[in-house]
Amino acid sequence: MIKTRKAAFSLTSIFTSLALMAAAATSVAETPAASNPAPVHGIAMHGELKYPENFSHFDYVNPDAPKGGTLRMSVVANGFDSFNPFVIRGVAAAGVSTYVYDTLLESSADEPFSEYGLIAESVEVPEDRSYVIFNLREQARFQDGEPITAEDVEFSHRILTTEGHPFYRNYYADVSKVTVENSHRIRFDFGATENRELPLILGQIPVMPAHYWADRKFEGNGLDVPVGSGPYRIDSYEAGRSVTYERVDDYWAEDLGIRRGRFNFDRIKYEYYNDDTVALESFKAGNFDLRVETSAKNWATAYTGRGFDNGEITKEAVEHHRPSGMQGFVFNTRKAVFKDPKVRRALAYAFDFEWANRNLFFDQYTRTDSYFENSDLASSGLPSGRELEILETFRDQLNPAVFTEIYTPPTTGDGTSMRDNLRTAMQLLQQAGYSVRDGKMVHTETGKPLAFEVLLFQKSFERVVLPFRQNLERLGIDVSVRLVDSNQYVQRVRDFDFDMITQVLPQSDSPGNEQREYWHSSNVDVSGSRNYMGVSDPVVDRLVEMVIQAPDRDELVYRVRALDRVLLHGHYVIPHWHLTRDRVAYWNKLQRPEVTPKNGIDLNNWWVKP
Known part of the structure; x- marks a missing residue:
């Protein structure tokens, strides 16, 4: 998606094009x-x-970077069936929108x-x-x-x-x-x-x-190779398994300041893997050139071997200053089980981030408590000043907690135990009309059990979900975990055919039109929209329009903070964590500029050593 170009992390094109704008x-x-x-x-x-x-050129590139060589990349997904990234049908090949x-x-x-x-x-x-x-x-x-x-x-x-x-x-x-x-x-x-x-x-x-x-x-172009306008064209492909891009020799924009020092590889090849562990071992064996690591466990334990010992592979955690957005367990409020905010809030008390960070992530992460994390757009404390003025206009439509309670995800890091948190969860569920019968959490009036499914496509995430499920089972809540392939996952998410998913909601330094995609009621029933949670709130609608219409930076910040605060108190997600570094490992045939921009690493500025 287009706004992700603003959102900044160019390495996201390594994975699937969600676009991701x-x-x-x-x-x-x-x-x-x-x-x-x-x-x-x-x-x-x-x-x-x-x-x-x-x-003449951007400050974060090497204007004299040599052209040549091949960049070999991996994609962990179940293949692709389209070279058209602009339609809802099919799964587009990695890199098409970026390079073509x-x-x-x-x-x-x-x-x-x-x-x-x-x-x-x-x-x-x-x-x-x-x-x-x-x-x-x-x-x-x-x-x-x-x-x-x-x-x-x-x-x-x-x-x-x-x-x-x-x-x-x-x-x-x-x-x-x-x-x-x-x-x-x-x-x-x-x-x-x-x-x-x-x-x-x-x-x-x-x-x-x-x-x-x-x-x-x-809509039906499939794997017909398109004619593009960009620096690369599709050179060859093996349906669902690999795609290779070739740099256009006579590219018309080669000497423009915005292009100098960029797009330096003669060829860029993506190979698809069904399993991330296999992909990691393939990287260590030298079958592709660079890997962006998303697993804290892998980063702490798996990057070892001859290539690292003899200096052929470089392992770096490169600091960035882009907004981290929100990653979390996302509730689909279209489902009856998650209609009540008290239920959603209660379930958050069963997720033990501190335990997961200590036992699964080697203490690498920081808890997320804003949809605009790692930026001046994030709300904090209680509302005051101009932000409070904005929220006051909606006071009679808002949860009073927006004005009186500082939003903080439930924690066990302040001396509170999981037993304490589950006791709080039980109280909230009772307020929402639930009680325990024969060991099962059921709605007091209807007798319907409180049960839901977590939909995943990454097997590695089971180790996060299963402890969460165990804590919920202690409350009498039935949780099933369904692991599907990436293509089925994409389609089910597009159709909102899920109860709960784990999802990243990226943000940029300058939120605008794309906020309608995430939160506006007009997108609740639009297949393929990014309103995964089914947010339908007139106050949120109005705040989104106010963000889009912000006349200057200061007013934008105040309006985004107000939107952030209302969304947080809507309890649409159980926040996960974030990292302010890009974890990358690469074979030393590659070289990157000395300057890293605030948005982080961008492979399109790298080159192959002559």
Whole structure:
């Protein structure tokens, strides 16, 4: 998904493409009257751009990085069946959206949210952000040599919002009119909205060739190799098992400042593994070049052997400063069992993070207590100042705890025992109308047992879920754990066919339109939306719109904190943990820049040693 480009961790493209995606002053150039804005080379969400016009390269790349070599990567999943990452049908091959398609603008990784011209040489935006005009580069070309035109941009927007993943309809919902002014100039007008982020998110449109799709069905393209606009094309593939990308020799954007020092590998190959343990051993045997580790146990115990002893493999935990978002056990509130917030809150007392961190994770993690963790957007303490003013307007619609209680996930790290926590859980369940009969937790009026299923696709996560289940069983709650393959998991999550899942809800430094996907009631029943929890709350809806309409950075922070606080007190997830470092291991044929941007490691800036 597009907003994940803002969210920043470029290594997520190693796994599956979930994709996985505001407003302010335009650039360092001065902007005349709103009726006649000057063309500028980029747009910043708030404030000014860091990089001037005609800058030579980003500060976090090596502009002299050599081109060449092959990067071999692994993907732990049950294969792929599509090269179209923009539709809800099928599972797209890793890397397609990242490497095959360019966008109008390109984000930098060392600013909260700024974009610079890629396919678009310049943009024109009035002060009120009521429209945006993109002026395309004359030299921009598709991989078949055809010029990229405004007609292609119009087509891309239209096909994404009519036949693409539902995400795009929400993301670009406020566009009221699209006008092709000439072959290299296109204008987007916005409806009655204060959504000042729109020019930037329109800059993220992946541009596709209208001529290629003229006689093809967008949703059913399957494994037909597409014509793209990006730095790589699909060279070869083995259905469901591997895909190889080849760098475009005559790539039209090679010498632009936003591309210099990037996309240095001649070839990038992804191989699919069904089992993560097999993938790890394959990496240690030298069958692929780099691995991003998500398991604390593996990181602490499995990275040993000859390659590490003789220095052929480097193991690094590289610090980053991007928002960590929220990972947790996600309740599907569409299910009757999880309708009551008291029930959801009660179940959180059965998860013992401190025990898991100590016994399973080698004390590597920190507990998460915000949807915008590791950023200034996270709420803390009790609401005050401007944040309190915002929340006061909804006081009669909110849980009083929003104003009186500091949200803290249940813990056993403060001298409280699991027995104490389960006693609290029992009290909350009794308040919700439950009682224990014959050793089973049942609803007092209906006699229906409190039972649910946890859906997983990663076997390694069973070691986290099973102790949680054991604690719940002590309350008389029946919990089943179902492990399915990744393809079935994706489809069931798309259809909201689950009771509880473990899920990551990534965030960026600059939340905006994508917040509708996560929390807005309009997406409760939209298959494929990221409103996994089924949040349907008029206050949340209004706060989401306020976040999207934030006029400046300070107001954005206050509004996001208010949204964060309301979501936390809605008890839609049982928070897990986060890590402020990227754990990577790589064979020493690879080299990376000396500077790591705040968003963390980006493989697209690495290269193979000559």
